[in-house]
Amino acid sequence: MRFSLGKFTLPLYAVLAFIYLLIPIVYTFVFSFNNSLKTNLIWRGFTFDKWTNVCQREGVCQAFGNSVFIGIISTIFATGLGTMIAIALVRYRFKFRSSVNLLLFLPMATPEVVLGAGLASQFFNLGVQKGIWTIIIAHIMFCLSFVVVTVKARVASLDPALEEAGRDLYANPTQVFWKITFPLLLPGIASAALLSFALSFDDFIITNFNAGSDMTFPRYVYTAAARGVPAEANVIGCAVFALAILIVLATQINGEVKRRKLAKVH
Amino acid sequence: MAKEFVARGADLELKQIRKEFPGFTAIDNLDLHVPAGEFFALLGPSGCGKTTTLRLVAGLESPTKGQIFIGGKDVTATKPHERPVNTVFQSYALFPHMTVLENVAFGLRQRKVADPLAKAKDALNLVQLSHLADRKPQQLSGGQQQRVALARALVNRPSLLLLDEPLGALDLKLRREMQIELKAIQMEVGLTFLHVTHDQEEAMDMADTVAVMNLGHIEQMGAPETLYDRPKTVFVSKFLGQSNLLIGDVTSTSANSISIDVAGNKISVPKARAEKHNGKIAIGFRPEKATFQTKKPAASADTNVIGAGEIIDIRFTGVSNQYLIEVPELGNITVFAQNMGKSPFIEVGAKVWISWSVENSFGLADLPANIEEA
Amino acid sequence: MAFAAFGSANAPATSKPTRSGKVVIALLAPGLAYLGAFFLTPLFALIMVSLEVPDPNGGYATYVPGFEFGNYAYVIQEYLPHILRSFGYALAATVLALVISYPLAYFIGVKARSWPLMQKLMLTLVIAPFFISFLLRTLAWKQMFSNESWIVTTLQDLGLLGQTQYVVGTPFMVIFGLTYNFIPFMTLPLYTSLERLDIRYLEAGSDLYASPSKVFRKITLPLSMPGIISGTLLTFIPIAGDYINASGDFLGSSSTSMIGNVIESNYLQINDYPSASALSVLLMGVILVLVSVYVKKSGTEDLL
Numbered sequence: 012m013r014f015s016l017g018k019f020t021l022p023l024y025a026v027l028a029f030i031y032l033l034i035p036i037v038y039t040f041v042f043s044f045n046n047s048l049k050t051n052l053i054w055r056g057f058t059f060d061k062w063t064n065v066c067q068r069e070g071v072c073q074a075f076g077n078s079v080f081i082g083i084i085s086t087i088f089a090t091g092l093g094t095m096i097a098i099a100l101v102r103y104r105f106k107f108r109s110s111v112n113l114l115l116f117l118p119m120a121t122p123e124v125v126l127g128a129g130l131a132s133q134f135f136n137l138g139v140q141k142g143i144w145t146i147i148i149a150h151i152m153f154c155l156s157f158v159v160v161t162v163k164a165r166v167a168s169l170d171p172a173l174e175e176a177g178r179d180l181y182a183n184p185t186q187v188f189w190k191i192t193f194p195l196l197l198p199g200i201a202s203a204a205l206l207s208f209a210l211s212f213d214d215f216i217i218t219n220f221n222a223g224s225d226m227t228f229p230r231y232v233y234t235a236a237a238r239g240v241p242a243e244a245n246v247i248g249c250a251v252f253a254l255a256i257l258i259v260l261a262t263q264i265n266g267e268v269k270r271r272k273l274a275k276v277h
Numbered sequence: 278m279a280k281e282f283v284a285r286g287a288d289l290e291l292k293q294i295r296k297e298f299p300g301f302t303a304i305d306n307l308d309l310h311v312p313a314g315e316f317f318a319l320l321g322p323s324g325c326g327k328t329t330t331l332r333l334v335a336g337l338e339s340p341t342k343g344q345i346f347i348g349g350k351d352v353t354a355t356k357p358h359e360r361p362v363n364t365v366f367q368s369y370a371l372f373p374h375m376t377v378l379e380n381v382a383f384g385l386r387q388r389k390v391a392d393p394l395a396k397a398k399d400a401l402n403l404v405q406l407s408h409l410a411d412r413k414p415q416q417l418s419g420g421q422q423q424r425v426a427l428a429r430a431l432v433n434r435p436s437l438l439l440l441d442e443p444l445g446a447l448d449l450k451l452r453r454e455m456q457i458e459l460k461a462i463q464m465e466v467g468l469t470f471l472h473v474t475h476d477q478e479e480a481m482d483m484a485d486t487v488a489v490m491n492l493g494h495i496e497q498m499g500a501p502e503t504l505y506d507r508p509k510t511v512f513v514s515k516f517l518g519q520s521n522l523l524i525g526d527v528t529s530t531s532a533n534s535i536s537i538d539v540a541g542n543k544i545s546v547p548k549a550r551a552e553k554h555n556g557k558i559a560i561g562f563r564p565e566k567a568t569f570q571t572k573k574p575a576a577s578a579d580t581n582v583i584g585a586g587e588i589i590d591i592r593f594t595g596v597s598n599q600y601l602i603e604v605p606e607l608g609n610i611t612v613f614a615q616n617m618g619k620s621p622f623i624e625v626g627a628k629v630w631i632s633w634s635v636e637n638s639f640g641l642a643d644l645p646a647n648i649e650e651a
Numbered sequence: 652m653a654f655a656a657f658g659s660a661n662a663p664a665t666s667k668p669t670r671s672g673k674v675v676i677a678l679l680a681p682g683l684a685y686l687g688a689f690f691l692t693p694l695f696a697l698i699m700v701s702l703e704v705p706d707p708n709g710g711y712a713t714y715v716p717g718f719e720f721g722n723y724a725y726v727i728q729e730y731l732p733h734i735l736r737s738f739g740y741a742l743a744a745t746v747l748a749l750v751i752s753y754p755l756a757y758f759i760g761v762k763a764r765s766w767p768l769m770q771k772l773m774l775t776l777v778i779a780p781f782f783i784s785f786l787l788r789t790l791a792w793k794q795m796f797s798n799e800s801w802i803v804t805t806l807q808d809l810g811l812l813g814q815t816q817y818v819v820g821t822p823f824m825v826i827f828g829l830t831y832n833f834i835p836f837m838t839l840p841l842y843t844s845l846e847r848l849d850i851r852y853l854e855a856g857s858d859l860y861a862s863p864s865k866v867f868r869k870i871t872l873p874l875s876m877p878g879i880i881s882g883t884l885l886t887f888i889p890i891a892g893d894y895i896n897a898s899g900d901f902l903g904s905s906s907t908s909m910i911g912n913v914i915e916s917n918y919l920q921i922n923d924y925p926s927a928s929a930l931s932v933l934l935m936g937v938i939l940v941l942v943s944v945y946v947k948k949s950g951t952e953d954l955l
Contacts, residue, residue: 025758028751029776032834035791036783042794052794092682099678100955104668112951114683118690120884120942122892124911125931128918129693132700132928152689155682160955171669175337176370178357180384180433184674190383194374213784215895216911220918232786236900240790248787255782256775263771273415 036252043245050239061242068243074231075247081143081227082211085150090204092151093158094196100159101166119156126153127220134221141223149221150214154207161206165199201262209255286469287348287361287436288313289334294343296329296493303329304493307343311437311486316463316470318484320477322516326493327473331439334471336360348436358387363430364439367446369422371414377401377425378410384433400432401425403462420451427459431466438463440472444479456483477517481505489513509552511559511645520561521610522641523583524648527555534635540606542583544638551640557648559641564611567633569602571623574632581638583607584630591625602629694935701928712922719925726929730913734933737909740822741891744829745837748886749879751830752838756878757871760845774842778835789828789901793819820904828896833889837882844878877949884945888938910934 042051046058066072100111118126130149134141173195177187215229222230232244294307304326311317319327332338334345336357344353352360363384371380381400385393401407404424414422423443430438440459444452460483463470474480480487481501488498489512497504497513508514511522523544525537535554536545546560562581574582586604593599600612600623610631623629704717727734759773780788796802796818806812818824852874856866872879894911897903903912910930917927 021754021758021762024754025773028755029773031831032777032780034795035788035831036780038791038795039783039787042791052797092685095678096682099675100668102668102670103675103678104671105675105679109951111679111683112955113946114686114691115955116942116951118686120888120938122889122911122934122938124892124894124914125697125935126690126693128914128927128931129697130689131918132696132924133689133693136696148689152686155686156955159682163955170368170370172366172368172370173372175357176364176366176372177383178337179335179362179364180429181358181387182383183356183358186387191372209781213781215786216915219915229784229786232784232790233895233900236786236790240787245787248784252779252783256779259775260772263768263775267768273413 036249039245040249043242043249045242045245047242049241051242051245052239061246065243065246068241070226070231071228071241071243071247074226074228077143077225078212078228081147081150082208084147085154085211086204086207088147088151089154089158089207090200093155093203093207094162094200096155097159097162097166098192100163102171115156115159118153119160123153123214123216124220127217130217131220141221143222143225145221145223146218146225146227149217150211153214153217154210157210158203158207161203162196162199165196165202169195205255205258212251286314286438286467289437289469289471290346291330291334292344292346294330294333294345295341296326296333296338297341302493304333304340307494309488309495309498311469311471313348313469314467315485316460316472316483318480318487319471319473319490320475320480320487320516321490322475325490327475327490328441330490331364331441331471331473334437335362335364335439361436362439363433363435363437364441365423365426365430365443367441367443369414369426369443371422371425371429373414376411376413377406377417380414380425381429381432383429388433396432397428400428403431404428404458419446420455423447423455424458427462431462431468435468437469437471440470442474443472444474444476452479459483481517489516491516507550507639508561509639509642511641511643514561514639514641519564519611521564521567522559522561522645523607524557524559524644526557530554535640539583540604542581544581544583545578545635546638546640547636550636550638552642553640557644559644559648560638561641562633562638564599565597565613565615566637567610567612567631568614569600569612569629569631571627571629573630579635580632581635582630582632583610585628586610586631588623588625588627588629591623602631604631697928697931697935700924701932703925712924714924722925722929723933726926726933729926730910730930733908733910733913736822736907737891737911738937740826740829740897740907740909741887743826744833744890745883745887747826747830748834748837749883752834752841752882753879756838756841756845760842761848761850764846764850774839777838777842780832781835785832786895786901789832789895792824792828792831793902796824819902820899820907822907824902825897825907825909828902829890829893832893832896833886836885836889840882840885841875841878844875844881848874880945880949884941888941891938892934 042054043061044057044059045051045054046056046060047053048055096111096115099105100108127149130145130152131141134145139145169192173191174187177191178184182190213229215233218227218230219233228244228247232240235241235244289309289311291307291309294304295302296304307326307330309330319330321327329338333340334347336352336355336359340353344351346352347361371377372383375383378394378397378401382393382397385396390396398407398410401410404427406421406424406428409417409421414425417425423446426443444455447455456479459470472480472484481504484501486498487501487504489496489504491512496510497508504513505517508517508520514520514522523537523539525539525544527535528538529536533549534545534547535551535558536543537558537560538544544560548554551558551560573584574580576582583604586602586607588600589603589609590601591598592601595616597613597615600614602610602612604610612631699716700714701722702716702718702720703714703722704719706713706715709715755777759770759777763770763773794800798817798819803812803818806818807814807816812818848871852870853866856870857863861869891909892911894909894915895901897907897909897912899905914927914930914934917923917930
């Protein structure tokens with residue numbers, strides 16, 4: 012299918028689109044090297060200082076640490092609960108399927124303000140003090156559905172005959188799960204965990220409603236936005252970005268290498 | 278080496294099995310007995326319930342009604358991992374995350390058998406694949422995967438080995454080779470094999486006993502030669518090989534045979550080869566048992582003749598010529614003539630009479646679906 | 652749905668649900684109970700709070716349970732401009748996101764099929780913005796278009812902008828930010844749908860004398876409709892509730908306030924919980940209507 016302007020239009024468009032998508036990232040990256048004082052609005056000169064002394068800025072590293080902690084705990088629970096649901100949805104017949112699908116879909120479709128305000132009201136009604144754990148509870152809730160979607164795709168592509176072969180070869184259901192199902196699901200579960208961590212780490216709105224005085228990294232940026240976000244925040248943002256991209260690229264390249272190694276032999 | 282697999286096969290018995298799924302009944306009123314040490318084929322078209330039967334025996338499904346006995350023991354309620362049965366799956370189902378050796382050793386490890394890797398190596402020797410022990414299944418060809426699947430099942434010395442259309446994915450030449458190998462292994466090892474297939478040539482070639490299944494029940498069971506020579510139902514006569522069927526009411530009976538009258542022709546079948554002796558009956562004969570002549574043959578007590586018909590199509594299939602002859606009031610009759618070097622000098626449009634020996638007729642128990650009972 | 656593209660290889664679903672039994676309940680119960688407790692119950696809590704009345708005996712910002720449906724009337728009357736603005740911006744941003752994402756998704760999902768590694772890398776580029784805090788990337792745009800920035804001064808010099816006109820704080824900027832932030836949400840579902848498009852349909856169309864634009868209108872577009880619809884749902888809904896882009900600290904100003912801003916300020920600053928909850932319930936109501944229209948047409952299996 013060609014557009015009348017020639018076959019380079021579409022690739023050119025794609026390149027422009029990618030540039031557009033990446034501009035803010037590049038900007039943030041560049042300004043993480045800014046020799047700024049209080050605010051990071053005007054370029055004052057190039058320095059590595061912010062990268063080497065990132066924790067000197069008050070509060071940044073604590074906020075980052077909180078975000079990592081919250082991310083890890085939420086991911087563990089969301090991935091566990093979500094994987095179980097994904098397996099149930101793909102492998103089993105049961106009556107109330109549509110309701111379950113709907114219940115899992117709604118948190119993804121609900122605006123974060125509504126989720127945040129609702130949970131905050133709930134905690135208030137129950138007299139629960141807002142803090143790190145209310146944030147974690149909130150994060151598990153909204154990450155759950157995303158885990159289900161990701162793992163579900165992986166489970167669906169798994170040949171059920173493999174599990175039947177396991178049972179045929181004297182493995183009881185528990186052994187079948189740990190020796191056959193789980194290892195084969197692992198790539199999907201890992202993707203889901205990564206996604207869940209990313210969503211939790213970057214979440215602001217729901218966190219803002221349900222945090223007490225605890226700072227997460229996005230909260231830190233938001234509260235600093237009024238007076239000026241320090242370059243150290245850029246540093247952390249870019250470091251996380253680089254790590255995430257590296258992990259994703261490494262996984263993809265690794266997958267490709269594996270695929271090429273498994274050439275057919277006779 | 279075969280002595281290591283000394284465990285003798287067990288016999289299998291299915292009693293009054295009924296299996297219902299939401300919306301339809303797959304199997305109804307199934308009785309089956311497979312003697313120990315036999316190569317048994319379950320043959321039928323897709324949807325006839327043969328795979329369901331296999332899964333019932335493996336324990337992957339539970340019957341709605343009925344009982345399953347293996348070696349005399351009631352295993353109906355036993356879980357698959359507790360039954361002395363192993364399956365070779367249609368898609369092989371080799372674990373992609375384990376090496377070939379680990380795949381074969383899997384069942385042994387689950388049963389906590391001593392020295393699983395050594396035994397797995399022996400099984401791979403049996404199927405001549407020990408040089409591929411450290412590969413992953415994805416690196417193997419279809420035929421090799423099939424042999425690994427076989428080794429993985431055999432190494433556990435099951436009383437009963439179930440094979441679910443294991444040769445379906447292989448090309449013709451490989452399939453022929455594997456048929457010979459499977460049969461050889463079964464005879465060498467002495468296990469009971471239950472082989473499910475829709476390929477009637479494969480079933481007839483490999484099995485000691487064939488059961489033809491249709492719509493959830495067994496139509497006929499017996500040695501391949503018996504089934505082919507003497508089908509008892511319309512379905513079996515058409516599913517195993519081809520048949521020409523003539524339908525009529527029984528008009529005369531003699532000491533040894535019964536006869537029907539079709540379009541003025543007297544067609545006889547020996548009583549011993551007829552499922553019923555009165556009423557409306559379908560009498561059939563195989564295309565390769567018939568010949569045709571351009572002159573009406575003389576009447577004879579031991580030959581059936583029909584005609585005159587017109588040859589409307591001739592197909593050359595290398596091994597034989599297939600003639601389609603239209604006989605008024607009887608429909609289209611197929612006759613095969615083996616290719617002996619020079620074909621009979623005959624053309625489309627020729628007028629011929631078809632004859633075959635009475636001994637080669639068979640009388641069926643039922644009638645084709647579009648004919649009403651008398 | 653969309654995130655499936657992120658999770659698995661391009662293998663389509665092959666297995667159908669076959670088993671039944673008590674294990675299902677054990678697998679589903681913990682997760683669903685969790686959602687029941689922390690998703691459904693809070694929604695009911697919102698409804699309850701939206702009907703509360705100020706406590707006659709209490710101090711500032713205390714409320715007691717009631718049935719004050721008048722709260723809804725108040726909120727609709729008071730904030731109608733914000734409500735309309737929200738849906739207006741959301742519509743504009745969604746349409747823009749669709750127009751920008753579709754060719755990109757088409758390129759990656761259809762044109763680049765012969766290079767699966769490239770496809771994966773390009774998808775990574777599409778979701779790359781996700782990996783940097785969305786506050787930081789929104790701030791980046793703010794600074795790039797700020798009043799003293801090079802871009803704005805150039806536009807002013809060129810006469811395209813009046814000397815006292817600015818970019819940040821205008822609806823244009825808010826919509827721009829919203830579009831940017833939600834492009835991945837639109838691209839991924841489009842990609843998933845287009846990736847499955849069978850090229851042979853397009854070839855058949857050409858074979859039957861259809862011009863390229865006709866092939867696109869009559870074959871490609873309808874066949875990618877599921878992706879368009881799920882992408883639209885996944886974009887429109889969160890945008891409608893967003894408040895970062897429209898906030899004064901970021902790309903907006905007090906004149907670009909959306910429902911999300913109102914809810915946030917009512918809840919966290921003014922402490923007018925009933926009003927905030929009423930607005931939330933209204934917003935949720937509109938979304939439920941949209942989702943139920945979708946589900947009526949296409950069922951629930953494709954939601955996940």
